[in-house]
Amino acid sequence: MSEKQTLMGMNGDESVAYATKQVNPDVVAAYPITPQTIIVEKLSEYVADGEVDYEYVAVESEHSALSNCVGASAAGARAFTATAANGLALMWEITFIASGLRLPIVMAIVNRSLGGPINIHNDHSDSMGARDSGWIQIHCENSQEVYDASITAWRMAEHPDVLLPIMVCLDGFTLSHTMENVLTLPDKVVSDFVGEREFITVKGHMGETELRLNPDVPLTFGPVDLQDYYFEHKLHQIDAMKQALKVIPEVDAEYAKISGRSYDLLHPYRMEDAEVAVLGLGSTMGTVKYTVDQLRDEGVKAGLVKMRVFRPFPSSDLVDALKDIPAVGVLDKSLSLGAPGGPLFEETMATLYHLPKKPLIANYIHGLGGRDTGPQLIRGVFESLLEIKDKGEIGDPMNYVGARP
């Protein structure tokens, strides 16, 4: 039975901040960047008003924000940060270190396009640039998902089989600055759900100890890891990502019991008999749902697959969702310049390639630099997919939706 909840009007940034306040980690280290600023402002206000007792570290850069989190997390603290765009780019070096040292840091990414030229609006070029860094990535469609993921992320990251940092991604402005209804749990329910951070035991050079900087039994973190050991440590991370595919649904199921809200790695929508379908991430999926409903009313067998967890990539669920669909359009909100397609497109192609019978798959790049992707544009995507389905072939798979040629 789910707990009694309070309906609050909050934008995406406030949802991150409110959930983080309820989790009350040990250390918050962050540097302001549009459109993430509401998060750091709120988290500072809670401290100023005595509502929380975490250490708020107003660092001098994003690089130091994540570096501080690495120190804090290695010392055994729960550490949180938030950033966007160029801020994440500045952190890039440390994202790999946080994952490689297996530190369960939680970071909100308020997705914003990566200059230049400089642009403050939403696309996914920031978090997609960090997709190889060894972080779990959860992409949210609305503020409710943002709130929920900002709570469950801690349990996923800290799970002894996982121990990986997590990015909770929300679209800049579209979510971060747009007020929505968000159901929130009581503080006590949240703090009971996240519990205390627990540690695995390892055998280091001075004996057995919890995996943290322990003054009583010292460990050495971040050694020089050369050609004779580095590869094995990467196997550890590969395994952790595989484990995360099992752990994430377990945590989500447990959370569903207290919240009544269920989440999956992938969310198929009206896919049961779909002939054309769109796959994508983030807030655009709301617009796609709306369009799918319209098309269904018109008799078009349209469907949607929303990918909520992009890292680890839910390959097996994706195969199940798409294998029998004649034509699939992959919506990418970022570019991989010079590559055969956008990142989600390429990974979808790679995942489905081995199937004996597979969909025709086209790539629709959209929304770059915050370009609005309204229902009309999504309708155009479906029309294009219907044409592909009827012809049985794709010419150039690349489409740039909403751009002036």
Added chain:
Amino acid sequence: MSELNLKQASRKPEGLAAGHRLCAGCGHSIVVRMILKATRGPTIATSATGCLEVATSIMPYSSWNIPWIHNAFENAAATASGIESAWQAQRKRGKGPLAKYETLDVIAFAGDGGTYDIGLQALSGALERGHDFTYVLLDNEAYMNTGIQRSGGTPFAAATTTSPAGSVIPGKKEWKKPIDDIVIAHGIPYVATLNPAWPMDVMRKSRTAFEVEGPAFLHAFIGCPRGWRYPMEKTISLSRLATQTCLFPLYECTLEEGRPVYKLSGPSAAIARRPASKKPVEEYLVSQGRFRHLFRPEKRDDLIDSIQAWVDQKWEILLEKAGV
């Protein structure tokens, strides 16, 4: 201050174990061993990328008998600030693994590259925020780990692989960055210079740095036989000469009622009392291959004189600050 003397501290277990792979005669481990003998109890350290970090943590071996983390090159101060924040948060709440420690000596070790250059921003930020930690600058005056490239800490006229002594340009063209002045300008409670030739002075200042509340900065002189090109047995005698020539004066700077208060330490105070005992800087320069071009093929008195004048002026300014 609790007791610290040479005999007692010599029996204290090593914080940095043998078997590390620093060069024979390296000054790093000499200084780090002394500093770790001065810790009060629970300690966590972090090192910036550099000679010390690389030579002490080659998987699967570690020389660190204290909990230690390497994060990256430019962020030793930020990493240390995270460790300190974790301790403060858990101590305040009375829960979490660090909550039980009444004191925690958090130390950031970084070289001159990691401090004067790439790490200056993170250092400045951590000092400004006032974290209770000790930052140790291990200054061997160039990027030695990557093959002796010049840094902001490399002295004027020194030859490095990126400031070579050529037929037109005689080594580094710029003067050493005044890092201590930059740090002191942050208004932190304790800054001191360390020279391994005086072990008791190193340990006493380190203990003070740990005991002070808020950030402390220790600037250690680190001889590098390989990069400076001198015989490996000369590390201590050359370090001593750096202080005897006033090129690397020993002093402390504390904060009293918001004002920096400078105090010369033993060997430098002795020179202040007997100025005639100050040795000429040429004696220091001539013993190192990195300054060889100042003496051969012909002696460059113009450059040696300008280095002497620079040292004299810095020394005079320090004497004024110390009220001598």
Added chain:
Amino acid sequence: MSTRKPSSKELPIGAVVTKSSMEYETGDWGVMKPQTDLEKCTQCTLCHYFCPEGAITMNDDGYPEVINKYCKGCGICAEECPVKCIEMVRTK
């Protein structure tokens, strides 16, 4: 000592280090080793502090003992001993 390297499953999570460098003997780096004449030694402990390896420990009687398996033969101890009771001798 086995040369087999541990498998991924044998290594601890977190890429933490598994051995003390005390197991890595650096004594074969150098060709010279210190020889001490304890008759002259004043127990000043400076050789202990100046040794970059921590390879000179002070024994219960207060005299230095050189741990040759770590000594890299730099010669700082001999150079700095105030009473010149340490001499570097060729061992190979």
